[in-house]
Amino acid sequence: MEVHLYEQLYRHIVQEIQIGKLKSGDRVSSEKELAEQFGVSRITSKKALEKLAEAGVIKRIQGKGSFVAHGTAGELEQKRHWEERIIRMPEENGRQLIGFIISNFSDEFGLQLLRSMEKQSAEHKYDLIIKRTWGSREEEERAIQLLGSLGIKGLIVTPIHGEHYNEGLLRLVLDKFPVVLVDRYLKGIPVCSVYTDNKKAAKELTLHLIERGHEQIAFLSPPVENTSTLEERLLGYTLAFTQEGLKLNEDYCLTNLKGILPINMHGTASESDKNTVKHFLEQYSDVKAFVVSEYLVATMLAQVIDALGRSLDDYDIVCFDSLNDHFGKPIFTHIQQDEKRMGEEAVRLLVSQLSGEAVPEQRIIEHRMVVKK
Structure with missing residues (x-):
């Protein structure tokens, strides 16, 4: 997975420059900040910044950080300038992307789920992009838009806690975009869900x-x-x-x-x-x-x-x-909870949707009770 993700970070930063969110001289997120934002390793974020610097899109100043390189004309000319500099990198081995959105993961729950999904995605020849939302509805909405802009073919989501469903997620379901919920379901919403009883x-x-x-x-x-x-x-x-x-x-x-x-x-x-x-x-x-x-x-x-x-x-x-x-x-x-099995089933059901197969709305994964002696 880490071999390919730097390209997605690269394109994300270029896109922020194109839409004017980042302008000449603005500071670009650091390796650490990008790694935390996208749930990737520092190696991946470092490579993305190095590629941007090589293309002249950003300027890296030791001890200070990375900054959008200065253009020589106005904003419209600058936008065209950046578009000409985008590196068009072919998909390696023809792999496509699927996304995973989760509030957070930790040792007690989520980490084993994530590892299982990464492994299963690779076995099906997909690259998995992970985005944490930290329980924020705005971040969840932004994550859906971001992953969509990166061209994901399907999405696995653990929705945030809350009294209202995310409109962006509902739109995906209603549009028949391949979606699998994991660890919970949405009452009254016909979407494939994998969870414990x-x-x-x-x-x-x-x-x-x-x-x-x-x-x-x-x-x-x-x-x-x-x-x-x-x-x-x-x-x-x-x-x-x-x-x-x-x-x-x-x-x-x-x-x-x-x-x-x-x-x-x-x-x-x-x-x-x-x-x-x-x-x-x-x-x-x-x-x-x-x-x-x-x-x-x-x-x-x-x-x-x-x-x-x-x-x-x-x-x-x-x-x-x-x-x-x-x-x-x-x-x-x-x-x-059997996180390993939940992760495997979530990816399997998403891949089945991508292949045009019908999938069940509910997939309940067996649990076990561990008694403290």
Whole structure:
């Protein structure tokens, strides 16, 4: 993949110059900034900048950065000047591009998914371009437009959390552009989706706690509205109570924790979440069991319990996609999603669409529960 991506970065910068977003003397994004923006290696971004410098499109000044080279005429003449300098590089081995848009990826979820998709794409002779949106609807819309301008043939998307669907994504679906959603689906929208049965998984976690003798069980999550993954997990939690004939206390459902969302990762929301959880623990001291929709929320809960001077051994915390400790043991009892299989299926279903084949709207990938000893 890395052999080809520098060409896409090259053309992206040229396009920004053509449309006037970058003008003579403007600073161009650094190797590090380009690598983070496009989800590529520093080697790839460095090569793109080197090619731009060789073509005279930019000027690289050691210790200061890269800048758009100065033209000798006005903006219209400058635009023609850049168009004449575009390097027309043939597609190597005839490979075509597919895109992957995701809010973020990390060790607990997303990294294995990405590796699987890269490998599967290469096996089908496609190059995969990755764009992270950091949970921003504007960035998601921009990513769709950017990948479209680069000529992708199909798109895999993990939509951001939110109350409204992205109009750009809906347009692609309605236009029958090859799209596969991964890790969630859009209610009422006929688009191929690959995901875990989160309702079943959350029900299993809740029943596990009930079997351990708990009846007062809380549910912690970011806002669930219009995020199928979280909605299904909340539903699975409630169904477990119904199945066992237990009363569900709605006050035990905290679904307003926003600190772990990518768009809030560097803000003050995480401190607000800790205060919310602290207040809950103090108000409902008898609650010792928690079903948590996200691993990072589970770790935050554990930190608050510890900060209150309480023993974690007195609590049962279960979640999704937990990491292991330094000894290779799970930190929490958790649902382990099969990211490798999800990635493989997402690419396979997209390639099937590109070949004109009919694909199912739903592809559910089996999960497993890992119990902390």
